[in-house]
Amino acid sequence: MSRMELDLVRLTEADLPGVLELERLVYKQPWTESNFRGEFDRSLTLPLGYKDETLVAGYCFFWLLGPEIHLLNLAVRPEYRRRGLARSLLANMIAVGRRAGVGEVFLEVRHTNQPALSLYQSLGFTLAGRRPDYYDDGEDAAQMTLIL
Ligand SMILES: CC(C)(COP(=O)(O)OP(=O)(O)OC[C@H]1O[C@@H](n2cnc3c(N)ncnc32)[C@H](O)[C@@H]1OP(=O)(O)O)[C@@H](O)C(=O)NCCC(=O)NCCS
Incomplete structure (x- = not known):
């Protein structure tokens, strides 16, 4: 189960079963199938993932919005954690942004x-604010940004 056995790819709707399985495994308020279909259909969304023939081990979905990137979703299967998958997905997102002139x-x-929070801080993100009641269960969100 090393990261080397996985391929880093741009995910497509064909990967939806593996994405949904991971989403439901990881989140108590998971995105729905139609949430993911909406993102696969949206031209500004880039879905990157690590996968093999049997599963999706990790993914990140982000919007490339002119001068900005918005990270929408990031998850790694529990048995693949602490192997650098999330760091690599985000490094690839940042590289895409740099090539596109994102600020x-x-x-x-x-x-x-x-x-x-530790992951994002290790990549240079800093706290930019707090959004009260941001999540459906009432928890606040921390807003973070990274200047490229
Ligand atoms: C957060 C998450 C994506 C990290 O994935 P991961 O592939 O295990 O992360 P990485 O192996 O790339 O870790 C990179 C760095 O992040 C930090 N980090 C990751 N997991 C951590 C943990 N459990 N505790 C403390 N720091 C952690 C460390 O700095 C780590 O570097 P190190 O392993 O050299 O110490 C994963 O735990 C996950 O899917 N969690 C549930 C979903 C979630 O919270 N998504 C983010 C929503 S905003």
């Missing part, structure tokens, strides 16, 4: 999600 990357994260 800033934005994201929201649950303010109690320490693994994700």
